[in-house]
Amino acid sequence: MKRRSGIKIVMQLIGLVKPMWLIMTGAVILGVIGYLCATFITILGGYGLLGVLGVQTKMSLHTVFIVVAALAVLRGALRYGEQAGNHYIAFRLLALIRDKVFQKLRKLAPAKLEGKDKGNLIAILTSDIELLEVFYAHTISPVCIAVLTCAVMIAFFASYHPALALIALAGYVTVGVILPMITSKMGKEDGNRYRNQFGEINTYFLDSIRGLREVIQYDCGEERLANIDQQSEALTKLQGRLKNCEGKARANCDCAILAFSFLMLMTSVYLFQKGMLNTEGVVISTISMLGSFGPVTALSNLANNLLHTFASGNRVLELLEEEPLIQEVEEKGAEPSFDGFHIKDLTFSYKQGEEEEQILSDVSLEIPKNGILGIVGKSGSGKSTLIKLLMRFWDAEKGEISISGKPIKEWSTNGLRALESYVIQDTYLFEDTIENNVKLARLGSTHEQVVEACKKANIHEWIESLPNGYDTVIGEGNHQLSGGERQRIGIARAFLHNSEVILLDEPTSNLDSLNEAEILKVLKEQQKDKTIILVSHRQSTMKIADRVIRMKEGRAS
Numbered sequence: 001m002k003r004r005s006g007i008k009i010v011m012q013l014i015g016l017v018k019p020m021w022l023i024m025t026g027a028v029i030l031g032v033i034g035y036l037c038a039t040f041i042t043i044l045g046g047y048g049l050l051g052v053l054g055v056q057t058k059m060s061l062h063t064v065f066i067v068v069a070a071l072a073v074l075r076g077a078l079r080y081g082e083q084a085g086n087h088y089i090a091f092r093l094l095a096l097i098r099d100k101v102f103q104k105l106r107k108l109a110p111a112k113l114e115g116k117d118k119g120n121l122i123a124i125l126t127s128d129i130e131l132l133e134v135f136y137a138h139t140i141s142p143v144c145i146a147v148l149t150c151a152v153m154i155a156f157f158a159s160y161h162p163a164l165a166l167i168a169l170a171g172y173v174t175v176g177v178i179l180p181m182i183t184s185k186m187g188k189e190d191g192n193r194y195r196n197q198f199g200e201i202n203t204y205f206l207d208s209i210r211g212l213r214e215v216i217q218y219d220c221g222e223e224r225l226a227n228i229d230q231q232s233e234a235l236t237k238l239q240g241r242l243k244n245c246e247g248k249a250r251a252n253c254d255c256a257i258l259a260f261s262f263l264m265l266m267t268s269v270y271l272f273q274k275g276m277l278n279t280e281g282v283v284i285s286t287i288s289m290l291g292s293f294g295p296v297t298a299l300s301n302l303a304n305n306l307l308h309t310f311a312s313g314n315r316v317l318e319l320l321e322e323e324p325l326i327q328e329v330e331e332k333g334a335e336p337s338f339d340g341f342h343i344k345d346l347t348f349s350y351k352q353g354e355e356e357e358q359i360l361s362d363v364s365l366e367i368p369k370n371g372i373l374g375i376v377g378k379s380g381s382g383k384s385t386l387i388k389l390l391m392r393f394w395d396a397e398k399g400e401i402s403i404s405g406k407p408i409k410e411w412s413t414n415g416l417r418a419l420e421s422y423v424i425q426d427t428y429l430f431e432d433t434i435e436n437n438v439k440l441a442r443l444g445s446t447h448e449q450v451v452e453a454c455k456k457a458n459i460h461e462w463i464e465s466l467p468n469g470y471d472t473v474i475g476e477g478n479h480q481l482s483g484g485e486r487q488r489i490g491i492a493r494a495f496l497h498n499s500e501v502i503l504l505d506e507p508t509s510n511l512d513s514l515n516e517a518e519i520l521k522v523l524k525e526q527q528k529d530k531t532i533i534l535v536s537h538r539q540s541t542m543k544i545a546d547r548v549i550r551m552k553e554g555r556a557s
């Protein structure tokens with residue numbers, strides 16, 4: 001994983017706030033005034049104390065009480081405004097980032113996502129993005145607020161004596177900049193490791209749940225459980241180290257505040273002895289120093305959370321910057337006028353790190369418009385790969401596939417996908433009604449069109465036999481479908497999509513011979529005005545093909 005510096009991550013994350021800078025400015029202004037109100041409540045307390053002790057000050061005791069009450073009310077209102085503004089920005093931005101991540105995933109799919117660690121992706125989509133809330137709601141404006149509030153306070157100290165202003169400046173820089181920098185340096189590695197291990201444990205968990213049947217059958221539950229325990233323990237250890245670092249940071253911060261306040265007291269007493277400061281100056285400057293660390297302490301505490309936030313930010317930015325393997329052509333509505341597939345010298349290999357295994361070499365093939373082409377060949381001979389290349393899930397490294405005289409990588413990607421329907425062995429069902437699951441192939445189609453597609457896929461009667469018919473909710477945790485039922489829903493989708501080209505990769509592998517025969521009959525009827533490409537190991541399925549080609553050692557014959 002690419003490691004960005006903290007500054008680079010911050011700059012890139014701040015870049016996303018641009019559309020909301022007005023609200024951010026408002027929140028900062030409210031925050032600065034709010035913190036000054038809080039600090040001056042303490043300072044006015046000092047004036048009040050001096051008044052009670054009979055020392056002559058700039059303000060009467062009566063005025064002090066009224067102003068303190070007014071500042072307290074104002075502080076509450078301002079704090080509310082600042083927090084509301086910051087959280088509004090943060091949650092709007094999280095929605096925006098999620099949207100960007102989903103758009104990116106769509107572009108990366110399927111070529112770049114096939115080999116990706118799914119648990120890690122889930123961790124990025126959920127907890128990593130969620131953690132950026134800390135950055136947007138509790139980092140940007142607190143930094144601005146701290147800088148502005150400290151500037152006002154330094155000017156206030158300077159009104160008593162420049163030396164006091166210098167001590168205040170040194171105190172604010174130490175607590176708000178130097179200590180947080182040391183803390184984040186100390187915990188950066190652990191922060192990154194924690195986020196990555198969290199992703200890994202997610203993947204392992206997900207894998208164990210998905211493969212539960214195999215785990216039970218081969219009795220390896222204990223071993224997986226032990227692995228989960230081991231990973232959780234490692235995670236707990238890392239978390240312990242991070243908390244330890246956090247604790248040290250808090251302790252250092254408190255020590256620094258006390259040390260600088262003590263230095264302020266000593267210096268003001270010294271100046272008093274030299275006649276350069278009055279009693280009011282000594283008391284007020286010391287109280288002000290103690291009471292004005294609020295905004296910089298907020299920064300110091302942030303450094304602890306930022307360890308996680310930077311690691312999460314890095315992972316989210318990494319995903320957003322990932323380049324898709326194929327560049328999509330965006331030209332709305334430009335569907336190719338289909339005249340068949342013209343495949344010339346097609347060579348392709350999947351790249352996995354440094355390794356490359358050639359799957360197709362110099363395949364040349366003419367697939368005419370309309371009719372059924374069967375593709376057979378040994379397992380692993382590249383049949384599915386050829387189909388995926390026709391869908392342009394990958395680009396060929398040499399040679400090309402063209403339609404109407406133009407390579408498919410120059411046709412609009414949406415247009416190409418609208419031209420083709422792709423049915424695979426294992427259809428994915430979303431947690432939704434059967435009707436919506438089928439409608440996915442053509443949003444906006446009517447109930448009658450869905451029923452017609454399901455009738456062709458020989459699944460209508462089964463759907464009607466369910467208590468809720470087409471409104472039955474299927475998918476994970478709901479009505480579970482058999483392999484054959486899933487496959488027929490996949491075929492119904494392809495019929496509803498009603499595209500000119502239908503690519504079928506082992507479409508009948510889970511069907512009994514009765515269902516297979518019914519579906520093949522419908523496919524055969526469609527061959528007049530559809531181009532059907534069929535990959536299957538079943539001889540019974542291949543019978544409907546007009547022409548059958550064989551894949552062997554990366555070539556078609």
Ligand SMILES: Nc1ncnc2c1ncn2[C@@H]1O[C@H](COP(=O)(O)OP(=O)(O)OP(=O)(O)O)[C@@H](O)[C@H]1O
Pocket residue numbers: 114115350351352359377378379380381382383384385386
């Ligand atoms: N996404 C991928 N990344 C890397 N290698 C892959 C990928 N998909 C397939 N392969 C490899 O490419 C080779 C051809 O796979 P393909 O699925 O095209 O074969 P097939 O002829 O359809 O096999 P089967 O009949 O078993 O479905 C296999 O060795 C497979 O391991």
